[in-house]
Amino acid sequence: MNAKLFLPLAVAMLLDGCAFSPKTDVYTYRNDIGGPGIDFIVDNELYSGEKPSELVWLNASRIRQGAWDAQYYLEVRYEALPQTGYLDIAPGETLMLTVDGQTMKFGGVGSLNERKETGGTLVEHAIYEAKVDDLRKIAKAKEVKVDITGSSRTVHREFKPANIDKFRTFVLMYMGF
Numbered sequence: 001m002n003a004k005l006f007l008p009l010a011v012a013m014l015l016d017g018c019a020f021s022p023k024t025d026v027y028t029y030r031n032d033i034g035g036p037g038i039d040f041i042v043d044n045e046l047y048s049g050e051k052p053s054e055l056v057w058l059n060a061s062r063i064r065q066g067a068w069d070a071q072y073y074l075e076v077r078y079e080a081l082p083q084t085g086y087l088d089i090a091p092g093e094t095l096m097l098t099v100d101g102q103t104m105k106f107g108g109v110g111s112l113n114e115r116k117e118t119g120g121t122l123v124e125h126a127i128y129e130a131k132v133d134d135l136r137k138i139a140k141a142k143e144v145k146v147d148i149t150g151s152s153r154t155v156h157r158e159f160k161p162a163n164i165d166k167f168r169t170f171v172l173m174y175m176g177f
Contacts, residue, residue, distance in 0.1 A: 038063050039174045044166050046146060046157035054080035054087075056157050058146055060135055060167065062174055072135060074106055074128045076148055078155070079121050086115055087150035089126040098145040099137050106130060132175050139164070139171040 040061035048055050057077040062070045076095060078087045089111040097104045106128035114125040126148075138144055144159035171177065 039170070041166050041170045044163055046163060047160050048157065053084040054078065054155065056146070056148065056155055058157075058163070060130070060138075060170055070132075072130045072132055074130045074134075076111075076126045076128070077123070078111070078125075078148065079123045082117075082120070082122060084122075085152075086122050086124055087111070087148065087155060088152065089124060089148065089150055094126065094149040095128050096147040096149070097138065098143075098147075099141045100143055102137075104134060104137070106134075135167065135171055135175065136177060139167040140177070 038061060041059045044057055044059050046056045046058060055078070057075075059075045059077065061073045061075065063073070064070050074095065076089065078089070080086065089108075091108070091110040091112075093105045093107040094110065095106040095108070097106070108126050108128040111124040111126040116123055141159070141164060144164065146155075146157045146159070148155045148157075
């Protein structure tokens with residue numbers, strides 16, 4: 001191959017690879033000051049119907065603790081119109097997943113300190129401790145149902161294939177099956 005053609009061809013192939021790299025919602029954050037590294041899924045929104053009055057996300061994270069250890073978490077983000085109101089997630093086992101027919105319950109501190117109104121919507125977050133095996137079960141699942149219990153009602157959602165794919169990508173990148 002002519003040397004004059006090789007360089008432009010190599011650059012074109014490199015740029016082509018960058019232009020079509022897969023989009024992911026799995027990220028890594030490394031703290032330059034020495035804090036722990038964090039790997040996480042963001043924007044794992046669960047389908048809420050055509051005209052929802054409330055939206056739900058179920059994300060996951062891994063916070064590194066040294067070279068080999070880590071803590072794992074599930075995060076519920078709930079967003080609603082003011083007339084719908086807060087879900088008001090209390091401390092305790094308020095997150096239940098049914099993974100291929102098997103029930104998994106998760107406990108946390110609730111959303112009391114994580115509620116705010118932003119841009120005309122109510123937003124609350126609740127964090128739940130999880131085990132690596134819990135995340136692996138979710139990633140390998142064919143069906144995942146989610147129940148989040150608030151003080152006045154329970155919100156039900158189901159994973160779509162894209163939600164399971166995000167968990168699968170997270171597990172494959174950071175834990176392995």
